[in-house]
Amino acid sequence: MNEEVLKFVIILLVFSILLNMYQYIQIKRYEVNERSYKVSWQEVMNLKNPISLLLWWLLCSGLVIGIIFGFVVLFLDFP
Numbered sequence: 001m002n003e004e005v006l007k008f009v010i011i012l013l014v015f016s017i018l019l020n021m022y023q024y025i026q027i028k029r030y031e032v033n034e035r036s037y038k039v040s041w042q043e044v045m046n047l048k049n050p051i052s053l054l055l056w057w058l059l060c061s062g063l064v065i066g067i068i069f070g071f072v073v074l075f076l077d078f079p
């Protein structure tokens with residue numbers, strides 16, 4: 001019972017992190033410019049800057065690797 005609850009909480013945490021990243025980008029799309037139109041998500045993430053591009057790449061690839069590793073550890077039994 002406790003392991004099932006833990007798995008459920010971890011899955012909710014991962015989805016919460018992804019949803020918060022999406023909402024942050026959407027909010028920033030309107031805050032970048034003082035005008036009423038929204039800018040592209042690439043401009044919000046500042047992908048023209050190589051350092052920002054590298055940091056976003058590290059964050060996203062680390063998140064993907066962590067999710068895959070987490071699901072493998074949680075749902076597969078190792079002898």
